[in-house]
Amino acid sequence: MNYRIEVSSRDIMASRFVVSKLIMTKTALWVLSGKKEAGPWRAWADRVREPYGRLLATEPGLPAMTALFRDHRYNADFPAPPPTGVNPPIEEELAVVRATPLAQAHDEIARNLEGMPRPPExxxxxxxxxxxxTLFADALRRAWEEIVAPAWPRFHAILERDVIQRAGRLAAYGWAAALDDLAPKVRWHPDGVIEVRSTTDETYRLDGRGVLFVPTVFPTGVGSYFEHAWPYALTYPARGAAIPHEPADGLSELIGRTRARVLLELAVPATTTRLTALLGLGLGTVGGHLAALRRAGLVASARTGRSVLYHRTALGDALAAADPGGP
Known part of the structure; x- marks a missing residue:
């Protein structure tokens, strides 16, 4: 079964690729609760097990919220609604959660529990x-502060890279280019329909309102928001999130550890500024390594508007593919 999202030319102007700290926090909790695999973020998940355990013991809303998590069925939307801006402050997103009417929250929770084993009393x-x-919002705030925020610079760099690339594709080339490789269960049909593999058959019309596309670094699949008064939205795994943070020893020994990290990150084209955020290095350091990789024929560059995008050459792709830890 599939649900279908009917779009028009007007929806291109209204659609956005946006970043949400709150949705990132909730998807992180999906991973830490064991409901989703950590994938390439296993080392990060292991590092934050201790603070996550403390939150489970001190925030009563957290174990209750994670008890609702389930695959392929309805999940309550109010704990992490779609953002109202491109990259809003976490306080602004949490204010929307706190404004949820109690009756709506209880209705969503009851619907979420349908078909699930009865939780503990x-x-x-x-x-x-x-x-x-309030309990859910408090738990999410502390999860952001103690678990997600310390890793946010790298998370944000990955998300922003995906957002910038896909938004540019949507504006320049249309839906097919923007949704290419979004997720295996999402398909674009030339007759103006986004089709998402699901357990229900539904059809939604955007009618010029557009849709928000919200990436996450975690492999949590595609989520949808097509109810209530908030914007229609789809969440999806960001492109490039699976690039390893640390290269294998062989590639590091050949070209140096930092240059190997630069080469692996360029599985997705990036500017020098974006690479500094991804790698946590200075602008001059990254520029020097890019120059060396370029002289070796491993990377090339192309100007896009005011930016210069670096990308791997065929030789760079071959070398990165030979790395056992590579993408």
Whole structure:
């Protein structure tokens, strides 16, 4: 079964690729709760197990919220609604959560629990308490501060790279180019329909409102927001999120560890500024390594508007592909 999103030419102007700290926090909790695999973020997940455990013990809303997580069925939307801006502050996103009417929260939770094993009574008591919205928002705030925020510079660089690239494709070439490789379960049809593989058959019309595309670095699949008064939105795994942070020893020994990291990151074209954010290095350091890789014929550059994008050459691709830890 599939749900279909009917779009028009007007929807291109209204659609956006955006970053959400709150949705990133919720998808991080999916991974840490064991409901999704960590994939390339296994080392990060292992490092934050301790603070995650502390939050489970001190924030009653957290175990109750993660008890609702399930695949291929409805999940309550109010804990992490679509953002209202391109990259809003976490406080602004949490304010939307806190404004959720209690009746809506309880209705979504009841729908979420349909078909699930009955949770423990202590969890049910929290889920249907008059304070559930506040408890969820408090848990999300602390999860952001103690788990996601310390790694945000790298997370944000990956998300922003994906957003900039796909937004440029949408504006210049249309839906097919923007949605190419978005996710295996998402397909674009030339008759103006985005088709998403699902467990339900539904059809939604955008009618010029557009859709928000919200990437996450975690391999949590595609999520959808097509209810209530908020903007229509799809979440998806960001391109380039699986690029390893550390290269294998062989490639590092051949060209140096930092140059190997630069080469691996260029699986997705990037500017010098973007690479400094991804790698946590100075602009001059990254520029020097790019110059060396370019002289060796491993990378090339092309100007796009005011920016210079670096990308791997065929030789660079071959060398990166030979790295056992490479993408």
């Amino acid at each position: 202590a969890v049910l008591e929290i889920l249907f308490s008059p304070d559930v919205v």
